[in-house]
Amino acid sequence: MQDHLSQTFSALADPTRRAILARLSTGEANVSDLAQPFLGEMSLPAVTKHLQVLEKAGLITKTRKAQWRSCKINGEALKDAADWMEHYRVYWEESFDRLDAYLKTVTAKRTAEGEDQ
């Protein structure tokens, strides 16, 4: 059995599932509305399978509204993944710091060259 974080990252490792989350970020939607944009390239059961992966990873929850089953984003699973990632923030900020330092050196060099002329 996959651990919770692996399940979350695994669920996010698919462009269709991320597109479904992007759609849900504009508001709750039922399964057929969610499936609509994908039906040209895949079957309804294939979309349903993607929704099941998202639901199993805790990234979406299904609620029953009258006769409709509505899907919505569940932020907590995303928070766990974001928290894990936060620990590594220093690495990408460091690479931007290096770029920043490099750009400053280049700019200073050009300014000095300009002054020499």
Next chain:
Amino acid sequence: MQDHLSQTFSALADPTRRAILARLSTGEANVSDLAQPFLGEMSLPAVTKHLQVLEKAGLITKTRKAQWRSCKINGEALKDAADWMEHYRVYWEESFDRLDAYLKTVTAKRTAEGEDQ
């Protein structure tokens, strides 16, 4: 072929690979040092395979230092994943806001009940 972001999330969807990144967050390391803690549960080629997945996803880079191949974290691939996640921050903050609102209601109710006594 997997898109870049799917490749990153897929590489992160494994506890061994996340443990390798955690180890590398304490500093650069060569392959045999990195493999050491895992050799009780898996073979060296299995660890090497995990390193290849991380390298292919751009999460680590290998550099040659004298006769050693050293691995280090590459922050940029993580930044892309964190940027994607940032878009959904509102969802987990919203769930904490709801918890916060609930706790305030409970506290207010208890205070009121205390005053009634």
